Amino acid sequence: APQFDYTNGIMTKCDFCQSQIQEGREPCCVEACPTHALLFGDYDELIALHGKKGIIAPLPSPEITCPNLVIVPPKQDKLPDYNKGLIQNPEEVKDE
Known part of the structure; x- marks a missing residue:
């Protein structure tokens, strides 16, 4: 998320x-995640471990966004029907 750096006066x-x-460590968010839901590493290695499971409503189809992250839903969850997701702010969605 963007943050204002007050010391340098920039975003x-x-x-x-x-x-x-x-230093050979992981990002703070990965180290701090209490549920170990975040992983960081080479994209191809993450795909090899988890597969391409990034179709999670209401996110757009990965074919549109070409993501560089892997989203793995909890094991007990089923992937929702793509069209059943809820977009909170439709003004932020770009129509092509």
């Missing part, structure tokens, strides 16, 4: 904690 956004990665 910044997540860089996956590059300083931690350079």
Whole structure:
């Protein structure tokens, strides 16, 4: 999420904690996640472990967005029907 850096007077956004990665650690969000729901690593390795499971409503189809993340729903959940998702703010959806 974008944040205002008051020290430098500029907007910044997540860089996956590059300083931690350079130290051989994972990003803060991954280290801090109490349910271990976040993983960080090479995209191809994550796909090999979890497959392409990113079709989760109301997210757009991966064919449209070409994501660089893997979303793995909880094992007890079923993937919802794509068209049954709810978009909270339709003004943010770009029609093509």
